[in-house]
Amino acid sequence: MTPLLQLDGLHAQAGGFPLLSGVDLGVQAGEQVALLGPSGAGKTSLLRVLGGSLLPTHGHARILGCDVESATSADLRNTRAHIGFVHQDLALIPTLRVLQNVLAGRLGRGGTLAAMRALLWPSKAQRLDVLALLDRLGIGDKLYERLESLSGGEQQRVALARALYQEPKVLLADEPIAAVDPARARSVLELLTAVARERNLALVVSLHQADLAREFFPRLVGLRAGRVVFDRPAGAISDAEWAELYDLEATP
Amino acid sequence: MNAPHAPRGLARRHVVFAILVAAALAAWYLDLSWRGLLPRGQGLALWRRFFAAALRPAFDYEGSWRPADGPPFLWVIVQSLFETCRFALASMGLALVFGLALGIFASRSFWTKSGESDPAGWRRLAWSGARALATLLRSVHELLWALVLLAAIGLGETAALLALTLPFTGILAKIFSEQLEEAPGGASLALEAAGSPRARALLVGRLPLAWPDMAAYAFYRFECAVRSSAVLGFFGFPTFGYHLELSYHSLHYREVWTQLYALAMLVWVLERWSTRLRSRGAF
Numbered sequence: 001m002t003p004l005l006q007l008d009g010l011h012a013q014a015g016g017f018p019l020l021s022g023v024d025l026g027v028q029a030g031e032q033v034a035l036l037g038p039s040g041a042g043k044t045s046l047l048r049v050l051g052g053s054l055l056p057t058h059g060h061a062r063i064l065g066c067d068v069e070s071a072t073s074a075d076l077r078n079t080r081a082h083i084g085f086v087h088q089d090l091a092l093i094p095t096l097r098v099l100q101n102v103l104a105g106r107l108g109r110g111g112t113l114a115a116m117r118a119l120l121w122p123s124k125a126q127r128l129d130v131l132a133l134l135d136r137l138g139i140g141d142k143l144y145e146r147l148e149s150l151s152g153g154e155q156q157r158v159a160l161a162r163a164l165y166q167e168p169k170v171l172l173a174d175e176p177i178a179a180v181d182p183a184r185a186r187s188v189l190e191l192l193t194a195v196a197r198e199r200n201l202a203l204v205v206s207l208h209q210a211d212l213a214r215e216f217f218p219r220l221v222g223l224r225a226g227r228v229v230f231d232r233p234a235g236a237i238s239d240a241e242w243a244e245l246y247d248l249e250a251t252p
Numbered sequence: 253m254n255a256p257h258a259p260r261g262l263a264r265r266h267v268v269f270a271i272l273v274a275a276a277l278a279a280w281y282l283d284l285s286w287r288g289l290l291p292r293g294q295g296l297a298l299w300r301r302f303f304a305a306a307l308r309p310a311f312d313y314e315g316s317w318r319p320a321d322g323p324p325f326l327w328v329i330v331q332s333l334f335e336t337c338r339f340a341l342a343s344m345g346l347a348l349v350f351g352l353a354l355g356i357f358a359s360r361s362f363w364t365k366s367g368e369s370d371p372a373g374w375r376r377l378a379w380s381g382a383r384a385l386a387t388l389l390r391s392v393h394e395l396l397w398a399l400v401l402l403a404a405i406g407l408g409e410t411a412a413l414l415a416l417t418l419p420f421t422g423i424l425a426k427i428f429s430e431q432l433e434e435a436p437g438g439a440s441l442a443l444e445a446a447g448s449p450r451a452r453a454l455l456v457g458r459l460p461l462a463w464p465d466m467a468a469y470a471f472y473r474f475e476c477a478v479r480s481s482a483v484l485g486f487f488g489f490p491t492f493g494y495h496l497e498l499s500y501h502s503l504h505y506r507e508v509w510t511q512l513y514a515l516a517m518l519v520w521v522l523e524r525w526s527t528r529l530r531s532r533g534a535f
Contacts, residue, residue, distance in 0.1 A: 048445075051445055052445075053445045077447045077448075077449065080445055080446060080447040081446060081447025081448075083446075084446070085442065085446065087438070087442050089438055091439045092439060093439045093456070093457060093460050094461070095463055095464065104443055104446075105446060107446070107447075107453065108443075108447030108448040109447075112451070115448075116452070116455070116456075162446075163446075
């Protein structure tokens with residue numbers, strides 16, 4: 001089976017500053033992967049590469065069958081439309097209703113007029129689709145609320161609903177539990193992994209908490225200074241490797 | 253960019269000092285004196301009559317003259333206020349539509365592709381064109397537009413409407429494009445990351461964030477439109493200023509004060525209305 005996401009010897013940089021250096025990674029449909037590593041290790045950059053938003057400077061990235069180096073911008077947009085991304089700051093639109101925020105997930109589909117009409121005057125079928133999604137995430141009663149009136153946890157579920165409304169093949173989440181208390185963190189990860197399993201999505205999540213990563217994810221990828229230091233099942237990572245990952249003194 | 257704080261404060265103090273010196277020099281050059289502010293002789297008598305009238309506004313035509321079969325004085329005021337609002341509302345309605353469209357075209361992000369910092373090629377041309385048009389429209393004051401249009405198409409509703417609509421479109425376009433630029437871009441970028449083209453992401457991810465500020469500014473501009481529309485009457489359009497000028501030139505100062513009070517009341521009512529709409533979170 002060919003992987004949904006495949007990176008080979010990938011380098012990426014921003015303004016001459018290296019973000020990722022020689023990353024090899026393949027993710028299959030239905031696989032659940034946690035990215036670990038200290039701040040600045042390149043977790044977010046790697047997620048953006050997997051989402052088709054950050055283009056490599058060297059090496060090869062094949063995302064949902066699209067070779068991003070040679071793809072046209074229309075191909076890239078089409079690829080991105082099939083990748084759900086839950087951003088760390090959620091990146092929702094506070095002045096719009098929950099319904100519109102979720103509908104915006106399909107803004108990239110079809111022509112401009114059709115897309116805008118679906119957002120402003122959604123059909124009954126579209127509204128029911130959104131409602132079903134919100135119900136699954138436990139916030140069905142918030143459909144017509146203004147986003148800014150929701151709690152942080154509820155807003156995160158709206159962000160997840162927007163990503164799922166894209167009908168993605170891949171779900172990416174950047175530090176979904178960074179701003180959540182420990183009790184809530186567990187339920188966020190339970191929800192993410194459960195919906196990904198239900199829909200057979202490839203799930204890639206960046207995390208800081210090694211213990212939670214071990215508990216919820218069968219496969220862990222350790223990043224340090226833009227390089228992959230391990231890529232293994234949770235049980236097969238030695239204490240020394242853990243120590244090295246977070247050892248701030250060690251030279252990378 | 254990030255200069256230490258103290259020298260910047262020092263520079264600001266120098267600027268303030270320089271402005272004060274320039275003001276003193278200008279006053280000396282123009283030979284200004286405090287006594288010049290107070291009227292004397294003939295002027296003083298007129299001044300007294302004018303301000304004495306403030307305490308006794310007229311409720312009917314002052315003096316013996318009245319228009320033949322004319323409506324009562326207060327009714328004329330009501331009617332002219334209505335005309336004033338009519339022109340202001342109509343031209344603001346048009347200016348909002350055109351200003352919003354032009355404002356979107358004049359914003360940098362509308363023409364910038366992801367990865368660029370500035371628009372390139374023909375997109376840069378379109379961007380500059382939209383900005384130049386907005387500048388051109390607003391660099392001519394509405395009263396000058398009125399003079400030009402009077403000469404071009406004559407005294408009529410179209411001329412009055414265009415005289416207000418054209419500059420207000422330019423002003424709204426400039427402010428709207430800036431407010432759009434200043435709105436946080438995170439949601440817009442996220443929509444692009446989900447496969448949306450940039451222009452759509454801008455409309456959905458940024459415009460709603462700038463919306464409350466844009467509504468507040470549009471209300472302020474509407475107040476300005478009411479005042480400008482009133483002044484258009486001085487050129488013969490049937491708005492407030494027409495009757496004000498008539499009364500003033502007939503030396504009917506009590507009539508003038510009634511009209512000024514009425515205009516102030518109208519502006520106050522509009523101000524209350526806009527505050528209430530905004531505090532209710534209607535936008």
